[in-house]
Amino acid sequence: MANLLKTGMLLVIVSISSFTLAGEPGDVVIHGTGGWAVGHSDQYDYLQGEGAGDHQWRNVDLMLNLYSSPSENLRINTQLWYEIEGEETEAELEVAFVEWTLNEYLRFKCGLSRVPFGVYADIFDIGTLRPFYHLPQSVYGSVGIVPEGYAGIGLWGQTGDEWQIVYDLYVGGMIVPDLDVYRMFIDADGGDGGMEESEELESENDVRDIVGGHLVISTPLKGLSFGFSAFSGKPMPDEEGAEVDAANPAWGDHTVHGVQLEYRADSLMLRTEYTFADKDEDIKSYYVELAYAFYGKWQVAGRYEAVEIDPVAEIATNAQSLLDHEDRVIGLNYWLNPYAVIKFAYHDIEGNMLTHPEGSEIMEAVEADELDESNSMVSLGVQFSF
Amino acid sequence: MKIIIHVLLMLITALFVCGVSNAQEHESGDGPAYMIIINEANPTTSMARSGVAKLFLKKSGKWGDGVKALPVDQHEESVIREAFSKNVLHKSVSSVISYWQQQVFSGRAIPPPEKATDEEILIYVKANRGAIGYVRGDTVAAGVKVIDVLD
Numbered sequence: 001m002a003n004l005l006k007t008g009m010l011l012v013i014v015s016i017s018s019f020t021l022a023g024e025p026g027d028v029v030i031h032g033t034g035g036w037a038v039g040h041s042d043q044y045d046y047l048q049g050e051g052a053g054d055h056q057w058r059n060v061d062l063m064l065n066l067y068s069s070p071s072e073n074l075r076i077n078t079q080l081w082y083e084i085e086g087e088e089t090e091a092e093l094e095v096a097f098v099e100w101t102l103n104e105y106l107r108f109k110c111g112l113s114r115v116p117f118g119v120y121a122d123i124f125d126i127g128t129l130r131p132f133y134h135l136p137q138s139v140y141g142s143v144g145i146v147p148e149g150y151a152g153i154g155l156w157g158q159t160g161d162e163w164q165i166v167y168d169l170y171v172g173g174m175i176v177p178d179l180d181v182y183r184m185f186i187d188a189d190g191g192d193g194g195m196e197e198s199e200e201l202e203s204e205n206d207v208r209d210i211v212g213g214h215l216v217i218s219t220p221l222k223g224l225s226f227g228f229s230a231f232s233g234k235p236m237p238d239e240e241g242a243e244v245d246a247a248n249p250a251w252g253d254h255t256v257h258g259v260q261l262e263y264r265a266d267s268l269m270l271r272t273e274y275t276f277a278d279k280d281e282d283i284k285s286y287y288v289e290l291a292y293a294f295y296g297k298w299q300v301a302g303r304y305e306a307v308e309i310d311p312v313a314e315i316a317t318n319a320q321s322l323l324d325h326e327d328r329v330i331g332l333n334y335w336l337n338p339y340a341v342i343k344f345a346y347h348d349i350e351g352n353m354l355t356h357p358e359g360s361e362i363m364e365a366v367e368a369d370e371l372d373e374s375n376s377m378v379s380l381g382v383q384f385s386f
Numbered sequence: 387m388k389i390i391i392h393v394l395l396m397l398i399t400a401l402f403v404c405g406v407s408n409a410q411e412h413e414s415g416d417g418p419a420y421m422i423i424i425n426e427a428n429p430t431t432s433m434a435r436s437g438v439a440k441l442f443l444k445k446s447g448k449w450g451d452g453v454k455a456l457p458v459d460q461h462e463e464s465v466i467r468e469a470f471s472k473n474v475l476h477k478s479v480s481s482v483i484s485y486w487q488q489q490v491f492s493g494r495a496i497p498p499p500e501k502a503t504d505e506e507i508l509i510y511v512k513a514n515r516g517a518i519g520y521v522r523g524d525t526v527a528a529g530v531k532v533i534d535v536l537d
Binding site: 029031033063065067072077079095097099101103104109113114116122123125126128129156158161164222264266337338339385 | 436445446447448454476477478480481483484487488490491492493494496
């Protein structure tokens with residue numbers, strides 16, 4: 001699949017004899033975004049930071065956006081994403097949709113689209129639109145709140161003058177990330193035993209028959225907006241051939257709600273979100289992010305984020321920290337221009353939900369009660385868009 | 387770990403010094419006068435500032451008579467664009483660039499085409515019934531219509 005995508009992208013690029021960054025009708029318009037980062041973690045792996053004194057320098061990603069408007073009311077959009085992480089290369093088709101515009105209040109789209117959810121879901125990979133190299137993991141990470149895309153049918157539009165409204169409605173299917181690490185330590189008796197080993201610490205859920213929506217309201221106070229997001233669908237069983245048991249709460253609807261508040265001025269930016277996921281377990285996630293630009297090119301930023309999980313069952317006492325994640329981040333950025341930025345960040349992490357020993361070592365650490373709940377990570381990277 | 391932190395601190399210090407000097411070099415005063423122009427066949431004679439902004443940010447896609455609006459921008463380094471962005475769009479040029487990045491990558495819209503000179507803007511506006519652009523205030527605007535912008 002990866003080779004097919006690579007070949008397809010090369011063919012597309014080669015076949016475009018001339019392309020532009022800002023288009024006139026009929027043009028094929030190409031944009032892209034990407035980044036590189038290296039990190040150091042003082043304990044366990046977290047994002048680009050590798051524990052045990054290792055430094056992985058091969059962390060690169062690139063996304064290409066191709067857009068064309070063959071006629072006045074029709075446009076086609078595709079996004080292809082590549083990532084190199086160590087020895088692994090991953091390629092993915094992230095967006096491929098056709099949109100038909102009736103007017104600015106009503107546009108229909110079919111295909112694979114970004115999920116309109118919260119502040120960042122529809123600009124997931126765009127490092128030049130955020131103050132930190134990484135999105136808040138509590139909402140946009142592997143915790144299991146927000147997927148990157150949905151395949152199906154959507155409609156959206158915008159209206160208003162002083163108060164401006166942008167809305168999205170959609171139906172379809174999506175792959176939602178899921179975090180299984182704590183489930184290794186579920187004890188049906190509520191005691192300390194019953195650990196089951198699993199190699200898959202993170203997985204994905206195929207959620208179908210999704211109905212979702214997003215509403216963002218921009219206020220007359222320039223730069224201030226707030227919004228609401230929600231989607232709900234039916235998760236499919238993990239095992240092939242397994243039947244959905246409607247009476248089992250684990251097969252209940254996968255529902256996620258979110259509220260967002262954003263203030264963006266030329267120098268100051270504040271973003272905050274609160275999300276609640278009602279799946280087989282309940283997950284509450286939130287973050288507050290503040291950034292301030294000075295001397296034209298410099299930017300300082302801070303963020304606090306946390307996740308609270310209400311597990312499906314009691315888990316071993318020594319593994320309780322796998323239910324917690326808090327991250328306090330400070331960052332310093334240097335903007336070469338609006339298209340490229342160098343980012344430095346320091347993360348102070350509490351809890352082992354997203355940072356813990358890998359593979360069988362996690363079992364050993366829990367059994368020996370040696371999970372270290374505190375972790376710190378520094379990262380340096382560059383992100384660009386064109 | 388100490389080596390990495392030292393390297394990072396040196397890098398940050400170097401960038402900081404570089405940034406302060408760059409910021410001082412790029413400070414500039416108010417931009418020159420500009421005028422907003424449309425195709426001669428367009429019946430519009432004046433527009434509210436917010437209406438012009440909506441066309442340039444593609445929040446509105448059509449003129450009152452149903453013709454598709456075709457905004458055309460000056461290139462990013464243009465002092466005219468700086469003044470237009472500040473006065474009409476109420477944003478800095480870099481904020482406008484961020485706005486378009488958000489629109490492009492979320493699949494909403496793409497930015498208007500950019501032209502390198504006033505002459506190219508005039509040619510584009512003359513050639514397209516729904517076009518709207520802006521040029522330096524002392525440009526000879528033959529073959530296009532200059533509109534009043536009401537605040």
